[in-house]
Amino acid sequence: MKPTIAIREPVVDDLMDQTEKSLTEDQIEKVINEVIDQETGVRLQTYVNTCIHCGLCSEACHWFLSNDRDVSFAPVTKVKDTIWVMLEKKGKVDAAFIKRCSQIAHTECNVCRRCGMYCPFGIDIAYMMLVVRRICAKLEMVPLYLQDTVNSHAATMNQMWVKPDEWIDTLQWQEEEGQGYVPSARLPLEKEGAEIMYSVIGPEPKFLAQLLGNITVIMNVAGCDWTMPATAGWDNSNMAMYSGDFEVMARVERLHHETAQRLKVKKIVMGECGHAFRGGEYDGPTWLGWMSPPIPIVHAVAFYYDLLVSGRIKIAKKVEGPVTAQYPCNIIRNAGLGSKLRYIMNAVCEDFVDLVPNDRHAFCCNAGGDTINCGPPWKKIRVQSARLQSENFKRTGAHTIVTPCHNCHSGVEDIVDGYKLGMHVKFFSELLIEAMEIPEDLQA
Amino acid sequence: METVEFMGKTFSVDEDGFIDEFDNYCPEWEQWVKTVEGIEEINDEHRKLVVVLRDYYEKNGIAPMVRILSKSTGFKLKHIYELFPSGPGKGACKMAGLPKPTGCV
Numbered sequence: 311m312k313p314t315i316a317i318r319e320p321v322v323d324d325l326m327d328q329t330e331k332s333l334t335e336d337q338i339e340k341v342i343n344e345v346i347d348q349e350t351g352v353r354l355q356t357y358v359n360t361c362i363h364c365g366l367c368s369e370a371c372h373w374f375l376s377n378d379r380d381v382s383f384a385p386v387t388k389v390k391d392t393i394w395v396m397l398e399k400k401g402k403v404d405a406a407f408i409k410r411c412s413q414i415a416h417t418e419c420n421v422c423r424r425c426g427m428y429c430p431f432g433i434d435i436a437y438m439m440l441v442v443r444r445i446c447a448k449l450e451m452v453p454l455y456l457q458d459t460v461n462s463h464a465a466t467m468n469q470m471w472v473k474p475d476e477w478i479d480t481l482q483w484q485e486e487e488g489q490g491y492v493p494s495a496r497l498p499l500e501k502e503g504a505e506i507m508y509s510v511i512g513p514e515p516k517f518l519a520q521l522l523g524n525i526t527v528i529m530n531v532a533g534c535d536w537t538m539p540a541t542a543g544w545d546n547s548n549m550a551m552y553s554g555d556f557e558v559m560a561r562v563e564r565l566h567h568e569t570a571q572r573l574k575v576k577k578i579v580m581g582e583c584g585h586a587f588r589g590g591e592y593d594g595p596t597w598l599g600w601m602s603p604p605i606p607i608v609h610a611v612a613f614y615y616d617l618l619v620s621g622r623i624k625i626a627k628k629v630e631g632p633v634t635a636q637y638p639c640n641i642i643r644n645a646g647l648g649s650k651l652r653y654i655m656n657a658v659c660e661d662f663v664d665l666v667p668n669d670r671h672a673f674c675c676n677a678g679g680d681t682i683n684c685g686p687p688w689k690k691i692r693v694q695s696a697r698l699q700s701e702n703f704k705r706t707g708a709h710t711i712v713t714p715c716h717n718c719h720s721g722v723e724d725i726v727d728g729y730k731l732g733m734h735v736k737f738f739s740e741l742l743i744e745a746m747e748i749p750e751d752l753q754a
Numbered sequence: 755m756e757t758v759e760f761m762g763k764t765f766s767v768d769e770d771g772f773i774d775e776f777d778n779y780c781p782e783w784e785q786w787v788k789t790v791e792g793i794e795e796i797n798d799e800h801r802k803l804v805v806v807l808r809d810y811y812e813k814n815g816i817a818p819m820v821r822i823l824s825k826s827t828g829f830k831l832k833h834i835y836e837l838f839p840s841g842p843g844k845g846a847c848k849m850a851g852l853p854k855p856t857g858c859v
Contacts, residue, residue, distance in 0.1 A: 457858040517843040686768035716858040
């Protein structure tokens with residue numbers, strides 16, 4: 311089988327370049343066959359044997375469509391040039407091949423699962439890309455920036471090297487910020503038996519601490535019985551899930567759920583992040599062999615929907631002007647929260663302008679699946695390959711794009727910047743804080 | 755890496771526009787970042803943040819939490835975002851000559 315001609319500018323990635331020099335062909339063969347024999351089973355074989363190479367998946371892929379239908383970006387090509395070769399050669403491939411596999415699977419695919427929806431046989435092509443990532447990770451062939459976040463997870467149980475005292479200090483600081491809006495507001499730490507444990511991802515305490523102040527206000531106005539952990543287990547994100555280091559992924563997910571169990575809460579409500587929901591709701595439990603998450607997980611979009619529908623949060627003044635929203639793949643296509651996202655957008659915005667295509671058919675922000683976490687060396691091609699979604703945003707004429715997901719948020723900022731769209735990018739909670747009613751008895 | 759020529763200096767930058775080496779930071783670099791970050795004028799408050807960031811990075815090899823930035827400078831979080839509209843992890847770290855922080859940023 312001849313490899314597809316793929317024209318790419320050379321990229322320097324220190325970890326991948328170093329790994330390429332040190333890997334032996336014996337190591338590679340052993341790892342490929344171990345993963346395929348012990349971890350994939352009949353699922354992979356069925357997908358590989360069912361695919362008739364029709365290429366219909368290409369029409370679903372924003373990488374292919376944004377790059378003038380360059381076949382080297384098509385999902386079927388990504389499979390053909392990676393896992394098919396590994397199977398055909400029974401793992402006898404070299405380090406340069408593994409490096410190209412990592413480039414394809416880690417940096418040129420968001421595992422967004424749109425292609426699987428358009429495959430006539432429903433083949434989960436993203437699953438095959440995750441198998442490739444798994445093999446690469448076991449061979450330490452992972453983009454440097456992504457591996458740094460995995461190392462942070464392994465050492466600290468959060469993705470940004472946040473230390474325990476810094477975490478607690480930041481929460482107490484943001485409790486005080488929230489009290490600027492609602493003087494009686496509390497951000498309760500370690501409240502055993504609370505109804506809700508609220509968890510977030512590392513960038514919130516690290517750089518986006520205002521989001522913790524926002525949730526303090528929202529929870530208190532809604533009268534929620536909530537808490538946050540003072541210990542590790544507060545970070546619901548999981549870069550290891552996407553690098554392919556499932557051992558670290560499992561440790562992170564287990565601790566997240568065990569922290570909620572220790573606090574004896576009824577449910578986990580998580581902030582605006584798509585991949586974190588995927589890790590906590592299905593990828594993590596599946597790898598851990600759990601039938602379902604031990605504590606129910608509620609994504610922020612579903613939580614805000616409940617607060618607005620029940621009237622626990624009322625809107626005082628809707629946000630003016632046209633506003634649109636990115637549909638995060640992991641909570642929309644893969645978890646069905648599209649109608650709830652539209653409900654909360656309409657509840658808070660005077661003029662919500664929907665994307666076309668929308669809901670399960672919406673395109674990925676092109677940052678998801680950890681492609682943005684692969685860091686600056688891989689940014690140019692990522693933004694170039696988001697051209698299609700940039701045009702979709704432009705057509706809405708919106709002044710603001712709401713992104714209920716951290717990967718989407720940073721990725722859409724790159725799109726707005728790269729294509730000079732002149733739009734603001736906000737989390738939903740930032741709009742809600744502007745629009746919500748703070749009852750008189752709670753006001754400052 | 756791309757190169758930037760500005761005020762008689764040449765800088766190597768990554769695809770996010772961060773400088774290649776911490777030690778290559780200089781006043782001209784600050785001025786360059788000012789232009790790309792849409793900052794009107796660099797004032798003493800920008801410089802105070804840059805000094806804290808560089809000092810923390812030299813000692814710890816990582817960018818500080820925004821809480822530490824706020825404590826060390828006495829600036830409210832909102833004001834840090836007024837000074838650097840793209841945020842502490844992007845604009846401020848870039849001006850201070852730090853590498854781009856890893857993670858979902």
